[in-house]
Amino acid sequence: MDAFTYRDGELFCEAVAVEKIAREFGAPAYVYSERALLERYRAVAAAFNRYLPTTVCYSVKSCSNVNILRLLAEAGSGFDIVSGGELFRVLQAGGDPRKIVFAGVAKTADEIRFALDRDVLLFNCESEAEVLTINDLAAAAGKTAGVALRVNPDIDAHTHAKTTTAKKENKFGIEFERAKKFIAAIAALKNVVLRGVDAHLGSPINTVAPYALAAEKLLDFLRAAPDTLTHIDIGGGFGLRYHDEEPPEFAAYAQALSPLAAAGKRLIIEPGRSLIGNAAVLLTEIQYVKTNGEKTFYLTSTGMNDLIRPALYDAYHFIWNVKTALPPPSRLFGNDLAPPAGLSPVDVTGPVCESSDVFAKDRLLPPARRGDLLAIFSAGAYGFSMSSNYNSRPRPPEILVSGNRYRVIRRRETYEDLLRGE
Numbered sequence: 001m002d003a004f005t006y007r008d009g010e011l012f013c014e015a016v017a018v019e020k021i022a023r024e025f026g027a028p029a030y031v032y033s034e035r036a037l038l039e040r041y042r043a044v045a046a047a048f049n050r051y052l053p054t055t056v057c058y059s060v061k062s063c064s065n066v067n068i069l070r071l072l073a074e075a076g077s078g079f080d081i082v083s084g085g086e087l088f089r090v091l092q093a094g095g096d097p098r099k100i101v102f103a104g105v106a107k108t109a110d111e112i113r114f115a116l117d118r119d120v121l122l123f124n125c126e127s128e129a130e131v132l133t134i135n136d137l138a139a140a141a142g143k144t145a146g147v148a149l150r151v152n153p154d155i156d157a158h159t160h161a162k163t164t165t166a167k168k169e170n171k172f173g174i175e176f177e178r179a180k181k182f183i184a185a186i187a188a189l190k191n192v193v194l195r196g197v198d199a200h201l202g203s204p205i206n207t208v209a210p211y212a213l214a215a216e217k218l219l220d221f222l223r224a225a226p227d228t229l230t231h232i233d234i235g236g237g238f239g240l241r242y243h244d245e246e247p248p249e250f251a252a253y254a255q256a257l258s259p260l261a262a263a264g265k266r267l268i269i270e271p272g273r274s275l276i277g278n279a280a281v282l283l284t285e286i287q288y289v290k291t292n293g294e295k296t297f298y299l300t301s302t303g304m305n306d307l308i309r310p311a312l313y314d315a316y317h318f319i320w321n322v323k324t325a326l327p328p329p330s331r332l333f334g335n336d337l338a339p340p341a342g343l344s345p346v347d348v349t350g351p352v353c354e355s356s357d358v359f360a361k362d363r364l365l366p367p368a369r370r371g372d373l374l375a376i377f378s379a380g381a382y383g384f385s386m387s388s389n390y391n392s393r394p395r396p397p398e399i400l401v402s403g404n405r406y407r408v409i410r411r412r413e414t415y416e417d418l419l420r421g422e
């Protein structure tokens with residue numbers, strides 16, 4: 001069941017009217033549904049485990065609030081991390097280090113030592129030099145580290161230019177044939193063991209074909225790999241419905257990867273967006289309605305510092321009034337469709353001094369006035385976690401709804417917070 005629904009013209013998150021939250025904590029505010037997140041986690045784990053033994057390692061970067069991580073840790077999730085800071089968060093959340101995979105192209109010695117000390121499951125290595133460094137640091141620490149080679153399979157996953165990762169020209173991974181040749185060199189190292197192979201293809205990927213192709217390549221890699229290799233990590237990138245996309249079901253991705261079962265290894269998946277993306281909205285309050293010639297602007301309290309995806313990736317976020325007499329929205333209201341009666345095109349923008357501070361252009365929306373609330377949907381992934389204090393704007397609170405209860409899982413920042421550390 002959808003966690004965000006309209007009842008009598010008013011938006012609810014689970015059993016809570018989101019307006020109540022905005023009136024109590026102000027807007028902007030991120031509002032998460034616990035149920036939506038956990039349903040997606042359980043759905044992905046069940047779909048993949050039907051085809052092959054799979055560990056879900058939630059991608060922390062997509063939304064890293066420690067309370068969100070705790071919910072997932074309690075549900076049994078592992079974690080995909082990319083920094084010492086993310087490792088710290090996961091440990092604070094009670095995450096199991098033996099279900100942590102540590103990715104990232106430029107891990108520092110301090111980060112590697114921290115992860116060695118906590119015995120994380122895998123270091124996903126992106127260069128030969130990184131493997132050698134981990135070997136040296138592990139020797140100094142008297143440890144043996146499990147490493148996976150992140151291969152660059154040279155697959156075009158047809159994502160946005162800024163979120164593609166698996167083409168030769170991207171900085172990620174080791175060129176496929178070179179990685180195979182490097183296997184022998186790893187065997188000679190005393191303090192690392194080759195335990196995995198990894199290929200994250202980009203994000204979001206709304207077809208299963210790139211995964212099927214990657215499975216073939218990974219099977220080829222495995223033919224050259226030693227028996228110590230126990231894990232195949234296919235990364236994340238599963239699609240999400242922001243607008244009118246029709247991303248495959250988790251089961252379809254799992255089926256595309258099912259040939260990997262023949263290898264008899266454990267699969268790791270690193271979903272972020274597909275779990276948390278549609279589990280949150282970002283509430284915003286209209287400060288002014290302004291017209292300039294033909295154009296109407298809803299000037300809101302939310303800026304690109306709070307949600308940067310539209311400015312960074314031209315990302316589409318469905319937006320709708322929190323309260324409106326107009327019928328409950330369908331995400332299919334694209335500009336190419338005949339406008340339903342009562343809507344007119346507006347630009348929804350923020351207060352930041354950048355012309356890219358725009359959430360929607362010429363979007364058909366119901367009438368609104370100063371003080372009205374809008375909901376920016378699908379804001380859970382790469383929303384708060386990519387926010388900043390640009391323009392010296394304190395960051396919004398994060399509120400977690402569970403049934404008819406809600407609690408602040410991160411308070412709104414204050415002006416004093418802005419100066420902390422300066």
Ligand SMILES: Cc1ncc(COP(=O)(O)O)c(C=O)c1O
Nearest residue numbers: 059200203236237270271272273
């Ligand atoms: C290595 C790696 N794994 C997993 C992810 C998560 O991707 P998504 O949130 O699209 O599932 C990313 C995202 O960039 C990534 O770089």
